Amino acid sequence: MSDLSNPIFYDETKAREWLEGRIWANGRFCPHCGAVNQSTLLQGKSHRPGLYQCNACREPFTVTVGTLYERSHIPLSKWLAATHLMMASKKGMSAMQVHRMLGISYKSAWFMCHRIRESLRETKLDTPLGGHNKVVEADETYIGGKEANKHKSKRRPGRQGGVGKAPVLALVERDGAVRSQHVANVNAKTLRPILKQHIDKKSYVMTDESPVYPPITGEFGGHGTVNHSAEEYVRAVFWHTNTVENYFSILKRGIVGIYHHVSAEHLPRYLAEFDFRYNQRITLGVNDDQRMAKAAKGIVGKRLTYRRTRRSEETSTDIPF
Ligand SMILES: [Zn+2]
Secondary structure (H helix, E strand, C coil), rough: CCCCCHHHHHHHHHHHHHHHHHHHHCCCCCCCCCCCCEEEEEECCCCCCCCCEECCCEEEEEEEECCCCCCCCCCCCHHHHHHHHHHHHHCCCCCCHHHHHHCCCCHHHHHHHHHHHHHHCCCCCCCECCCCCEEEEEEEECCCCCHHHHHHHHHHCCCEEECCCEEEEEHHHHCCEEEEEEEECCCHHHHHHHHHHHHHHCEEEEEEEECCHHHCCCEEEEEEECCCCCCCHHHHCCCCCHHHHHHHHHHHHHHHHCCCCCCCHHHHHHHHHHHHHHCCCHCCCCCCHHHHHHHHHCCCCCCHHHHHHHHHHHHHHCCCC
16 A cells, blocks of 8 residues: 555445445444444446445444445545555645646635544543653644744743644654644643643643743642753753654644645644554554554544535635745
């Protein structure tokens, strides 16, 4: 699956069978009533390929009912190809590139990319990051505005972020996962509940010397700060926030280089995309095929979100790239 020559990226039957294997790995379930392995394939020319009828509730269904792909006029194979392109590229893939590579309209490519991002959004965040003897780095950055102004203004108290920039908080467990989110502002009141929800209390929390963290991080196992102005961030292996800064650097290269501009409205979906790729990376033992399979599974149960997304996109005049 490492390139676009795989049949699932151009053959509709192969694409459907691949998706069925992923979605129905634990048995073919009816999306209407939930019955497992109680359905019959409807065969014959009058039926769509892959159409089943539930023996319990008698409703017909295919593998895409109840998923992000439901009612799409774009062939399933193109959905899988677009997902693959987004997964395989570290910095992301623009709708313009998807449009050119897959031979679909730019508008379709744009909608598709946003829907795929929605499918990557992590919905189960019950388990906190970190734990005993583990380090979680916390840092914030600002998306939007002139790139050249961003780094310094971020470090200057009282001028954090500037007007029109969207603050993003990221929490990264070293050798582990990231969780990033758009926050309304960067102060202890906003950040405290987020850190408490997403970081295990026993963790060692590492931040830069921003004054917002000490009142919060005192509640964790330990708090280390890094003094950037004195270039101390390289002085030891342990005392650094390099991991979260590395994440931000990938995020910014992607947003600035590939997506050019991202509106605050769409920012959470881009963050979901970058978090997903980071959390399913090769150094964590996840290969391209597994990443793709996990992305495909994310389409289930996203139907309502997708409908809301589509509406807001269709009425939106803010095309971000
Ligand atoms: Zn049923």
